Amino acid sequence: GESVGLHLPTLSVQEGDNSIINCAYSNSASDYFIWYKQESGKGPQFIIDIRSNMDKRQGQRVTVLLNKTVKHLSLQIAATQPGDSAVYFCAENRRDNQGGKLIFGQGTELSVKP
Amino acid sequence: NAGVMQNPRHLVRRRGQEARLRCSPMKGHSHVYWYRQLPEEGLKFMVYLQKENIIDESGMPKERFSAEFPKEGPSILRIQQVVRGDSAAYFCASSKDRATNTGELFFGEGSRLTVL
Numbered sequence: 001g002e003s004v005g006l007h008l009p010t011l012s013v014q015e016g017d018n019s020i021i022n023c024a025y026s027n028s029a030s031d032y033f034i035w036y037k038q039e040s041g042k043g044p045q046f047i048i049d050i051r052s053n054m055d056k057r058q059g060q061r062v063t064v065l066l067n068k069t070v071k072h073l074s075l076q077i078a079a080t081q082p083g084d085s086a087v088y089f090c091a092e093n094r095r096d097n098q099g100g101k102l103i104f105g106q107g108t109e110l111s112v113k114p
Numbered sequence: 115n116a117g118v119m120q121n122p123r124h125l126v127r128r129r130g131q132e133a134r135l136r137c138s139p140m141k142g143h144s145h146v147y148w149y150r151q152l153p154e155e156g157l158k159f160m161v162y163l164q165k166e167n168i169i170d171e172s173g174m175p176k177e178r179f180s181a182e183f184p185k186e187g188p189s190i191l192r193i194q195q196v197v198r199g200d201s202a203a204y205f206c207a208s209s210k211d212r213a214t215n216t217g218e219l220f221f222g223e224g225s226r227l228t229v230l
Binding site: 008036041042043044045046089091100101102103104105106107 | 118145147149154155156157158159162170172173205207209212218219220221222223224
């Protein structure tokens with residue numbers, strides 16, 4: 001869901017470790033979820049998505065897990081690399097909207113230490 | 115194959131002036147979306163347009179803001195009589211089809227508006 005804050009949550013990991021970024025959403029009408037990566041000064045970049053009829057989806061080095069019972073979404077990045085440093089946003093798409101009206105979370109800043 | 119192109123990348127305006135932000139969608143895309151991002155926050159939906167039509171403007175402030183996507187040319191987000199609170203990054207995204215159940219929105223690099 002939406003939240004407003006002065007400081008982004010941060011996650012610092014060592015290069016080569018796995019990263020887990022969490023997100024809570026608020027609306028049970030949401031049926032589609034997306035993770036975006038945003039590097040400094042750039043626009044959001046699509047990473048991976050998942051529909052509400054799934055609980056897990058894997059991509060290249062990334063896995064998204066969806067727990068509808070507690071309205072929780074997570075992004076797992078395997079073997080985190082310095083190039084993964086960015087702000088990660090989860091976004092939800094509600095089936096009652098007309099399309100493209102994504103609801104973004106606050107974001108988590110991932111910092112990868114070499 | 116160029117992505118979503120936004121200009122200007124940076125825009126400085128004084129209070130009371132007008133800001134015009136332009137967005138050219140990806141080739142073959144006829145659906146455009148505008149989002150606003152305040153510092154250290156997520157993106158907030160503003161408006162969804164298809165060629166010559168506004169489909170959903172539920173995120174647009176009621177006053178001073180307007181958007182269009184003409185038959186020819188880029189989409190324009192117009193902010194009249196800007197105030198300091200309008201300072202933000204404005205992102206445009208496009209899709210080939212109505213993005214009802216897909217996250218396949220392709221975002222531009224954004225236009226950063228600073229109001230002095």
